[in-house]
Each structure stands twice: as structure tokens, then as C-alpha cells.
Amino acid sequence: MSLITELSQQAASAAKQLALLSTQQKNAVLTDMAAALVAQSSDILAANEHDLSLARDNQLPPAMIDRLTLTPERIADMAEGIKTIVELDDPVGLVRDMGVRPNGIKISKMRVPLGVVCMIYEARPNVTADAGALCFKSGNGVILRGGKEALQSSQAIAKVMHQVLEQHGLPTALITVVPDPDRALLMELMQQKKYIDLIIPRGGEGLINFVTENSTIPVIQHFKGVCHLYVDEDADLDIALKLALNGKTQRTGVCNALEGIVVHKAVASQFLPRLQKAFAHKQVVVNADTQSAKYFENANIISEDQFGEEYLSLEVAVRIVDDFAGALEHIDRFGSHHTEVICTQDSQKAELFQRSVDASVVMVNASSRFSDGSQLGLGAEIGIATTKLHAYGPMGLESLTTEKFLVTGEGQIRD
Known part of the structure; x- marks a missing residue:
């Protein structure tokens, strides 16, 4: 038996043991995991520094290095995320009444766990803690295949979680880390449909495409985050400026950062000079259509087909539109079904925007940076689905379960 088949089989077997635990038992384990991550943060940071050193030597892009970087604060955030998961209602075992049929049944x-979830990710060591905790609470085993960029960090985090599992008499296979990032092993992992029920890739578009094209197991897809802010003619421009700055500059290398700003022509002359000043201060590179370019110093004029880029840096696309319909058309064409934001004081238009825009998260007068599992009350997220089967948007506990039918009769038979 190969290493990958053995790991997959062990994870599936361990998941069956997890199904026997009560919510109280699961919460006790997770509480100890959160405390242990903080207590052993120095070991995790040392492993992370090893990964970061290699990343710098290999000249990885700044966005990837940012995602790879752990700090005491980020480890504390991981622990807080697990604590929030503890406080959330356990979806496993919840029963929904569907009624009684005419024959009396x-x-x-x-709600039941999916079984075994496989995470395939690049330079995101926090995924190890987030996915491990979410899958544990939702009754699933998890197999974690991180990229070589974050291997030491992921193994250090998993080591802490394994210690807690062992302290509670549980198999470490519940949170399995593939120890070798070799591409051949990844290919084998994606063929383990006998033991793995769902694959969730987190990373660049190339990784998502590769997994989608090669997996024999269902895949949750999240290709990229091209998020827009639409500044409506009825916008509070002070709020709009705050949303633009926070969405674009607070953290650039993440999928919920703004990549496009769409402005109604009625407020362009008032808003764009203020945006130019704020973006110049933050050294944001502006790519603009010919109409909006005149409001910016040194803007790059781009053509129609150059919109829709995911920059993941201090770079953004700006466009002026004639009306609300023009904004919807632009977002429909260039958005990625991730997160879209409108800034407006017109409640009817806000409602229409939220109803019309096809994105997993649609916001009114709030930063795109809130499009995150922890910020939306999920504790953490295991991924963001931008396709619609079987989830849409940040995936928390409930998204890691499914439903089975329960039928109770008194001896009825079908005619």
C-alpha cells in the first residue's frame, strides 16, 4: 500500500471514531488546541522563519510571502478563531422535520459530516489550524497537503494539534498532514475517491485549475478574487473613500481585497480627486479608463479587455460608468463571483444591487475585507466557494455537513 493510500485510509477510519464524540467532547479538544497554539507559538514561529527564509531566497512574490508570514498576533488570531468555533452551534445531528406522508410514514x-475533506493549499499555514478545527467540530477527518513553501510551518502547527488529540485519546490521523509536497503524490491524492469525499484547493488560479482538471473527487472551486466597489451617485463620499482605502490598502495579498473601483459619472469629479490624493499617499498604482485617468497623476490607461485583473498588490483598476446599470454590467463581466460592494444611501438601490449581483458575498456600505469566515461569524473558514455546488461563499461548519433522510414507519409497505 502506498503512503498516500495508507494516509487516506487512516483518515477515513479515524473520521468514523470522531462521529461518536459528543459536542462537549469536541469542544474540550478544540479549547485545548487553541491554548496549545498560543503556548507553543515560539516553536511555530521558528518553523515559519525557516519557510520565510527559503521564500525570500526563492524570490517568491510579496503577496505569497505575506500569506506565508506568521506573527504572534496571527497565531493568536488562529487560536481565537478556534475559540469562536467552540462557541458555535454544532450542526452535526440536527434534525429537520419534513412532515408525515399520507400513508403515515x-x-x-x-445533518451529518461529509466524511474526509482534503485541503490542498500553497503558502497559507493558517489553513492547517482553521481546516483542522472546522473539520474536527463538523465531524470530518481532514487531510492537509500544503505547498513546499509552508511545509515546516504547517507541520509545526499540526504537531501541536496532534499532541492535544493524543492527550484526549484520539487518533492523530483526524488531522493528517502529507509530509512530502511532491507533485506525484498530489496526483495520487486526488485519485483517492474511495476514502476522500471532498477536495478544497486554496491558492492561485493555476493551482485551482490543476486540481479541478485532475481530481476524480468533487472539488470546491475558488479561482480568484476580483472584488469591486461601486460608488453610486447617492453615495456618502466620506464612506466611499474609507471603503476604497480599507479594501485596497489594508492588506493587499488576499482574495477579499479590492481590485476594481467603479464610479458613477455624477460623482466622479467630486470623488476621484479625493481618491487620487489618498491613493498617491499610499503609493497605489492606478489603471484607468480614459474618462477616469484624467483625475489621476501617472495613471495607466488600460483597454476594455484589461479590466478584471487580480493584482494582489498596491494596484487597482478604476472606471467611470454612466449609471447603475453600467455598474452592474461591469461587475457581471469582470467580477469573479467573490465579493462586490456598493456605497449608496439609496436603500432601494442597495437592495436591488444585493439581489441582482451574482457574487457569493454582496455588501452595502461595508468593506470588502469583511468577506471572511471569521468576520462573518463562522469562526474561521475552510475556503471560499465561488461556484455554487454545494456551497457559495465562505465555508464554515454547516458547509462541511450534508443531510440524510430519516424515514420512520409502522410497517408500511409500498403498493
């Missing part, structure tokens, strides 16, 4: 549906 009672129908209901029960």
Missing part, C-alpha cells in the same frame, strides 16, 4: 432530515 414520518420524514425528516439529519
